[in-house]
Amino acid sequence: MNGFYSSMAHGLDALHRSPHACLSAPFLQQAAALLRSLHSQLLHLVQRLHLPPGESWLDEYMDETSRLWDACQLARAGASALDAYCASAARGADIINAWLLRGAGAAAGGGPAPHHVQRAINAPRRHAAGLQQDNRALADARLDPASLLLDDRSPLEFKLNAFNGFRGVLYALRNASSFLLMLLISGTVTCLPDLLTCSSSGAAAATHQQLRASGYVASMARLRQRVAQEMESILGSSGDNHSGGIMMYEFRQARAAIESLKQDFDRVVAMGMGYCDPDEISDTLAQRAEIINGWVGMLRSGAESVIVELDDFFDEIVEGRKMLSDLCSHR
Secondary structure (H helix, E strand, C coil): CHHHHHHHHHHHHHHHCCCCCCCCHHHHHHHHHHHHHHHHHHHHHHHHHCCCCCCHHHHHHHHHHHHHHHHHHHHHHHHHHHHHHHHHHHHHHHHHHHHHHHHHHHHCCCCHHHHHHHHHHHHHHHHHHHHHHHHHHHHHHHCCHHHHCCCCCCHHHCCCCCCCCHHHHHHHHHHHHHHHHHHHHHHHCCCCHHHHCCCCHHHHHCCCCCCCCHHHHHHHHHHHHHHHHHHHHHHHCCCCCCCCCCCCHHHHHHHHHHHHHHHHHHHHHHHCHHHCCHHHHHHHHHHHHHHHHHHHHHHHHHHHHHHHHHHHHHHHHHHHHHHHHHHHHCC
16 A cells, blocks of 8 residues: 555656646656556555455446546547647748748738738637537546546545455546646636645644545645636636636747737737848748747647647556456456
């Protein structure tokens, strides 16, 4: 048991110390990898506990993995939908570059080229707004908020020694995985308001005389505090008007870069090329397009990395459920 709790605390502490921005793609990938690791360690532990067949521990494990499956499927759907947004944003940047190569000065006098560019810039903006709306509807339809509730009560209030301590392990896993799932869903689907809350009651109540899980309780409190602080900073910043939607860092940066490109391009069209330095305009818009392509590339590769982690996790859940069912049938 000590090894499991210590490993859980270590994984949560590693996520807390992650150098990556909160809810960035690497941060989310690390959270998904921790989910996989904890589930794998649980399976290894169960094999050594010699749990009695036909008891409720197997039902509790099946219920927990069903919950993990449903929430991770939702996160995967959100991550997959980002690919179409990336394609739309990349097309907008490519059209800006093509417009510049053709000679912006010749096309900026009210001809069709600027209008075509404006449509290309607005396309990912509309796509992002539609994606946010679709994701909220998806979360409303497929996510039960009660399934991700965090339990801040003292572990001493539970009979965690049942089944040779398995119930205590499952309680710890359920609480940690709930928070990791909130991270994944907020990053890829829609922001869950519980990320803004942070309770240190678990860490404050934990003592050396309490359960061996006390180390993980303190680690959870530290991670929750970091996430809550960063989320409050993001949503409280005056320049952020996308709160409540997809919170993946690269997505927010790509959207901000597109907004900057739109402002610069609209200003050029409104003023007319005759009042602007063509070289300065070309350099500015080309830089904006390059920034967009950079964030889009990181967003696409980051979303794919999260999807790979989740797909591997699904395979491991299927294998784990079969393994434990077979284990019980042969005892």
